[in-house]
Amino acid sequence: MSKKLLLTYDHIPGINTLEVYRQNNGYKSLEKALKTMKPDDIVEEVKKSGLRGRGGAGFPTGMKWSFLAKPEGVPRHLVCNADESEPGTFKDRYLMERIPHLLIEGMIVSSYALGANTSYIYVRGEYFYIIKILQNAIKEAYAAGLLGKNILGSGYDLDLYVQPGGGAYICGEETALLESLEGKRGNPRLKPPFPAVAGLWGRPTVVNNVETIAAVVPIVNGGGDEYAKIGIGKSTGTKLISASGHINKPGVYEIELGVPVEEFIYSDEYCGGIRNGKKLKAVVAGGSSVPILPTELILKTAKGEPRLMSYESLSDGGFATGTMLGSGGFIAMDEDTSIVKNLFTFARFYHHESCGQCSPCREGTGWMEKILKKFIDGKATMSDIDLLWDVQSKIEGKTICPLGEAAAWPVAAAIRHFRHEFEEYVKNPQSIHDVKHYFRLNNLVEA
Amino acid sequence: MTTTTEIKFSDSAQQQVQEILNQYPADKSKSALLPLLHLAQAEFDGWLSAPVMDYVASILNIQPIEVYEVASFYSMFNLKPVGKYLIEVCQTSSCWMNGSEDIVRYLERTIQAETGQISPDGMFQIKTVECLGSCGTAPMFQIGDKFYENLTFEKIDTILDDLRKENKRSRYV
Ligand SMILES: Cc1cc2nc3c(=O)[nH]c(=O)nc-3n(C[C@H](O)[C@H](O)[C@H](O)COP(=O)(O)O)c2cc1C
Ligand code: SF4
Ligand code: FES
Numbered sequence: 001m002s003k004k005l006l007l008t009y010d011h012i013p014g015i016n017t018l019e020v021y022r023q024n025n026g027y028k029s030l031e032k033a034l035k036t037m038k039p040d041d042i043v044e045e046v047k048k049s050g051l052r053g054r055g056g057a058g059f060p061t062g063m064k065w066s067f068l069a070k071p072e073g074v075p076r077h078l079v080c081n082a083d084e085s086e087p088g089t090f091k092d093r094y095l096m097e098r099i100p101h102l103l104i105e106g107m108i109v110s111s112y113a114l115g116a117n118t119s120y121i122y123v124r125g126e127y128f129y130i131i132k133i134l135q136n137a138i139k140e141a142y143a144a145g146l147l148g149k150n151i152l153g154s155g156y157d158l159d160l161y162v163q164p165g166g167g168a169y170i171c172g173e174e175t176a177l178l179e180s181l182e183g184k185r186g187n188p189r190l191k192p193p194f195p196a197v198a199g200l201w202g203r204p205t206v207v208n209n210v211e212t213i214a215a216v217v218p219i220v221n222g223g224g225d226e227y228a229k230i231g232i233g234k235s236t237g238t239k240l241i242s243a244s245g246h247i248n249k250p251g252v253y254e255i256e257l258g259v260p261v262e263e264f265i266y267s268d269e270y271c272g273g274i275r276n277g278k279k280l281k282a283v284v285a286g287g288s289s290v291p292i293l294p295t296e297l298i299l300k301t302a303k304g305e306p307r308l309m310s311y312e313s314l315s316d317g318g319f320a321t322g323t324m325l326g327s328g329g330f331i332a333m334d335e336d337t338s339i340v341k342n343l344f345t346f347a348r349f350y351h352h353e354s355c356g357q358c359s360p361c362r363e364g365t366g367w368m369e370k371i372l373k374k375f376i377d378g379k380a381t382m383s384d385i386d387l388l389w390d391v392q393s394k395i396e397g398k399t400i401c402p403l404g405e406a407a408a409w410p411v412a413a414a415i416r417h418f419r420h421e422f423e424e425y426v427k428n429p430q431s432i433h434d435v436k437h438y439f440r441l442n443n444l445v446e447a
Numbered sequence: 448m449t450t451t452t453e454i455k456f457s458d459s460a461q462q463q464v465q466e467i468l469n470q471y472p473a474d475k476s477k478s479a480l481l482p483l484l485h486l487a488q489a490e491f492d493g494w495l496s497a498p499v500m501d502y503v504a505s506i507l508n509i510q511p512i513e514v515y516e517v518a519s520f521y522s523m524f525n526l527k528p529v530g531k532y533l534i535e536v537c538q539t540s541s542c543w544m545n546g547s548e549d550i551v552r553y554l555e556r557t558i559q560a561e562t563g564q565i566s567p568d569g570m571f572q573i574k575t576v577e578c579l580g581s582c583g584t585a586p587m588f589q590i591g592d593k594f595y596e597n598l599t600f601e602k603i604d605t606i607l608d609d610l611r612k613e614n615k616r617s618r619y620v
Contacts, residue, residue, distance in 0.1 A: 085577075088541060088582050129592045164619075185520040245541055
């Protein structure tokens with residue numbers, strides 16, 4: 001059985017309401033925190049837990065919290081990143097939809113730990129129905145004295161608001177998010193200064209992912225040391241994985257970090273194997289930005305050891321043979337999938353989402369989409385493969401934010417591991433049309 | 448609904464404006480811009496005309512250009528009139544793998560309009576969009592604040608029929 005810390009109660013009817021949530025241990029961590037712990041005690045527990053940010057970068061949360069500047073008389077803020085727009089990722093939506101109070105409880109405890117009295121949850125605008133769910137839950141929490149003035153008689157005050165985005169992947173990048181929350185275009189800021197020093201409205205700010213903040217609840221309840229016992233090595237705790245693509249059971253799974261990838265794909269507890277008895281061809285393990293790996297490399301490392309669902313094991317071998325855990329957006333592709341066409345959907349995405357501030361990203365993403373379109377249209381030549389490689393190699397390290405790299409890595413990995421497929425499209429342009437991209441609707445399409 | 452001569456939020460929207468403004472420090476009201484643009488789009492026929500954006504600028508006491516540059520940055524804001532129901536079809540990886548191209552083709556045939564065009568009856572418009580966080584229930588589209596997932600052609604027929612009967616502009620807010 002898998003270890004569950006976040007999705008323990010998600011299937012209980014009515015768990016989205018405060019009443020049922022409280023009947024199932026809800027808001028215990030808040031009582032414990034406000035009645036028995038000082039803010040710094042909580043930061044200490046989070047440090048001990050080894051929790052790493054669940055938004056994609058995996059930065060240790062306790063360390064991030066301890067960087068927060070605390071100048072006298074300047075308000076500080078906690079901002080929850082619920083922008084969730086990385087293709088393949090839908091775990092935060094699931095958590096907020098099913099157990100909104102878990103996020104709110106985490107927000108209150110974390111805000112208390114950071115000394116914030118006004119906090120925001122920035123939700124991607126397309127999730128408007130989620131915003132309504134969160135607003136209802138917040139209203140319930142205010143009515144029960146869990147938000148507002150003098151929470152549970154502790155003297156601690158917190159206001160919590162939900163802010164909608166406007167449809168822009170780049171606003172998931174934390175400084176772009178802050179710009180957007182200030183009512184501006186989502187252009188990432190030059191760093192330093194980091195948000196911990198000058199964030200929202202120039203005030204010290206912590207930005208954390210939904211899942212990161214939710215994980216603070218079990219950490220406070222059970223203690224950081226207990227949390228750190230779960231998982232493997234420096235990958236402590238559990239992780240929500242959004243699984244999609246050609247698998248039998250797509251959905252959101254909470255795994256204990258360290259589960260073998262093979263078990264995750266084939267066991268009935270998780271993905272339940274590849275649909276229609278097909279073979280697995282490739283996996284994008286951590287959302288669209290991370291390198292794609294062919295079956296051999298996703299199941300086993302270059303050394304032949306079983307690959308595990310953990311930060312370290314997935315990145316074993318660097319980009320030559322490894323990938324990244326990223327946001328946990330796990331996309332599995334069967335043997336009939338066109339890697340080139342899938343890559344084209346990513347390239348189109350990044351071109352659409354580049355904010356346009358840096359020329360290597362703005363121009364590079366456009367070029368990559370254009371060159372890949374030539375492959376799709378059967379018009380590419382062998383030199384286009386080299387050109388594509390060249391363009392992607394000129395982006396990394398030359399941009400303000402990591403979106404440029406996120407756009408380049410998938411292209412590099414596809415050429416690295418599936419060059420033969422690009423070559424096949426050049427030699428035999430018809431072949432891209434022979435690939436069956438879809439299976440569910442395939443039989444229904446008329447000529 | 449409002450005519451072009453007088454652009455003004457309804458009473459209930461005015462109340463929402465106040466609630467939104469209360470979420471920020473008094474001198475940081477520009478933060479209300481995105482929420483107000485969503486509200487304006489919902490109030491004024493699903494898109495943001497220049498006069499509507501000017502109206503929002505006047506509420507926040509900022510320059511109209513500050514509103515235009517933001518409205519044009521974010522993909523959810525429509526700067527041109529749209530069909531009564533805007534069908535936003537995800538076309539990214541997982542949806543593509545599960546047939547989103549067929550979904551678009553089927554929709555185009557059913558509403559008799561190509562992607563981007565308003566259907567002859569003014570009811571529908573297809574917009575292709577990027578990943579909407581429904582990859583596990585692909586293929587999908589969004590209409591207003593509603594997600595329609597695990598789509599099949601039969602399901603699409605039912606959805607469109609129901610919307611024709613409902614005949615109320617789709618909105619997020
Ligand atoms: C282009 C881009 C998009 C991002 N999108 C998200 C996102 O949707 N959600 C998220 O939590 N973090 C996202 N991040 C990471 C954030 O910048 C930031 O690292 C994160 O919110 C920190 O929270 P964590 O430490 O709890 O993970 C994105 C980063 C980049 C460069
Ligand atoms: S890398 Fe791309 S998205 Fe990031 S700031 Fe530069 S242009 Fe904008
Ligand atoms: S790829 Fe379509 S919702 Fe994510």
